[in-house]
Amino acid sequence: MSDIDEKIRNALVAEDQKAIDEIDDGAGLFELIGLTFKGKQAWMTYYMYFLGLIVASALVYFVIQYLGAADIKTSLNWALLILGCLFMITLIKILSWQQIQKAELLREIKRLEMRIMLVAEQNSK
Helix, strand or coil: CHHHHHHHHHHHHHHHHHHHHHHHCCCCHHHHHHHHCCCCCHHHHHHHHHHHHHHHHHHHHHHHHHHCCCCHHHHHHHHHHHHHHHHHHHHHHHHHHHHHHHHHHHHHHHHHHHHHHHHHHHHHC
16 A cells, blocks of 8 residues: 555655646746736736727827817817826726736745645655
């Protein structure tokens, strides 16, 4: 029985080490952005990118209208809408970066949990 148990432990250690090696690799920006599209709060990421697309489209329309405005009052109204769009885009970007930071923090916590698990397993042997 101990021979089989030892083989199982060795296999588990190899799998754990492989998982830790995958987690230890520093995630790039695009990988972190991809992580935000998974999980329970992926809907928020989809919503933010969809809203960002709509606001960016509105911004382009408002800039075109601003450039074609004939009088100063109309151009100031369009400029106010442009500033509102820029504010919304800034807000969306801040929320997106917070989601990315949260995903990276969760990844780091999982990595630490796995390391603690490996140390506890090695100490029990």
